[in-house]
Amino acid sequence: MQTEAHYQGAPILDVDPFSTEFLTDPYPFHEQLREAGPVVWIPKYKVWAMARYEEVRHVLDDWETFCSSAGGGLSNFNQEKPWRPPSIILEADPPMHNRTRGVLAPLLNRAALNKLREGFDEKAKLLVDSALARQEVDGVKDIAEVFPLQVFPDAVGLQKEGRENLLPYANMAFNAFGPRNELFEEAFKEAEKVTDWIMNQCRREALSEDGFGAQIYAAADAGEISEQEAGMLVRSLLTAGLDTTMYGITSALYSFASFPEQWSLIRENPALLRPAFEEVVRFQSPVQTFFRTTTCKTQVAGVPIDADQKVLLFLGAANRDPRRWEAPDTFDVRRRAVGHVGFGHGIHVCVGQMVARLEAESVLTELVKRVERIELNGEPVRRLNNTLRGLSSLPLKLYAAD
Template sequence: MRTRADVPVYRADIYSCQGILDPYPHYARLRELGPVVWLAKQRAYALPRYAECKAVLLDDRTFVSGAGVGLNPVANRLSKGTTLNSDGEDHSRRRALLARRLAPRALRAMRESIDQRAAAAVAQALARGRIDGVELAAALPMSVVPDLIGWPQHGRENLLRWAGATFDALGPLNRQSIRTAPSGVGMLQFTRRLARGRDLLPGSVGEDVLRATDDGKLSQVECPALLIDYLAPSLDTTISAIASAMYLFARHPEQWRLLGDEPARIPNAVNEVVRFESPLRAFARKVIRDVDIAGASIPAGSRVVVLYSSANRDPLEWDDPDTFDIRRDATRQLGFGHGIHGCAGQGLARLETQAMLAALVERVERIELAGAPEWAINNIIHRFERLPLQLIPAR
């Protein structure tokens, strides 16, 4: 069994601006080094390959989330009381409040409304011709998710900035997380005021959380943290997936023609988009007992970094992984996580992304890049800041 001294070391910073903007060369080098690599900058063990990532995600008794999934102690302390930062019964209790709203039956009831909203958003975009794909990608999640969570109309203008900051905070304590910290604090303060004033839409998840607090099932402290926990991931990850889909189909027009000829491929196309451009880069887990990973001895108290984006490009798992191909069976991609901490809102994210692709396929002959895309700088979320596109209407 190898000790830490025998584990290969990676000294480059995958959380630098360059590492965020162009992460895939870093991931390739990490995978080449081995299944477990010591990140010198973060003082944590990286898991760059698919098999080890999936195994760790399934072993929530050894690799826990309750000590935080971030790479800095401040964020891990502030995220106490969330589903993301909890294990066992605490995790199940917090997640159950959202589960009913996102169960298959509930999602089926939402489908018609989501399809209509997607069609309206695409029609408006077509009327403009040249658009920012990020704005189009945000249109549907921003019209669905805040209503579902119960967010009032005031404050919605800050949601995307706030949500991005909550993800930034879960990276290492670097320039980026420090720069966006005031936005994250602002969201927490605003949400605390909402909870105290009970200023949440009736019939929403937020109202469920308030009721659970009244009934003693949740503490007062948990309430605002859960509202953020339910809201933020449901925005940025879905916006990332929709924008990445448009970008990839603009870059690969033959794939767009294939999707137009066979719209039944849309669900798998979403999986391939999430595999190829995973919205989440990585989360950490704390190791609570000495454990062996692929022959490497990982001591209790260590942190391992589950590199979802790297696992989804692992050539040991995928044939020709750097090729975007919607014919590929991408159902086992890890972009939505796996195991008990798999994304609770992935059903809604899939529904929204599929609805947008269906509306685009029906009305758009081609998606073309109309300028140089700009990737956002975020420690955790892989997304565009700006995506100039030209939508060519179908004849």
């Protein structure tokens, strides 16, 4: 990695953030990015990059200068056609963003989601029953994927048949935020089939009458959004509401298996469970990166950046920036992790973050009650993705509490 050369005052780093080496073990690269400077230039993709907490949060805060409407990934929608119609929530700016987020926000706030809590808790109990009966489980396939794939599509009002298409679709969407590398090509092998199924499920007539989807279409009937926009918002829920939650639950299980003393602390004091999940998101950062695009000439930390430039934000690196966090590479459930950027920040902060928290809380609460110890029972297998950091397999052994 080279730091001697500079471009417009920023260090030039010869690094590929989407390489197998980087995605497998990003932490040494994150440190090099942070220590090189507040803003760096990555020539391979001709993008600016920021890995320190202060600059990342600043950019996320300033949507007028650093927009989302030109794409949340490497692709610049001002210069090239996106692979699908852009998300009208994630890849939109005000005033459209205000209008569409205004439809979703009441559906996904804590008060609304608390109505789902009883059903989530009941399903979490059944899930833990099954896991404890076997004792040896795969934390990904038997817990982290199973639970969100059941409860969230139910909440949206999705039909049961064909739900196996949800995971490959989300994998496509998050890989598409990166370059057209091998991960992208592999994810898109069955793109037509998976995309067609998703689009069909977003239609009004495909949804149940009592889910989030029906409520979104009710907003269309009330004139808040168009019929077409309603279908796109349902699609946004299906894209963002599964993989990030699965990766979050997987990260929690992996963290507690790796640091058993932290699990013991939560079992001794269950009030730590909610802040513990925030620490999981900070420490593991399931969503590692997102892009913004400059709308005008600007400066960050004294570095001039032209208009229509892509800016790569390393959320995972910001969440371990020693300038912001004490002992950032230590997993500590007693830490006050408020302020992490694992769910983003600013007007585009993850609209589904309360769903993720509720699902994780339901599963972890049941585990805390009934599982004394979570142990690694084999070598975890990393799942590489251009945006997300998680596992494809997590062998665990669960020890029931007396």
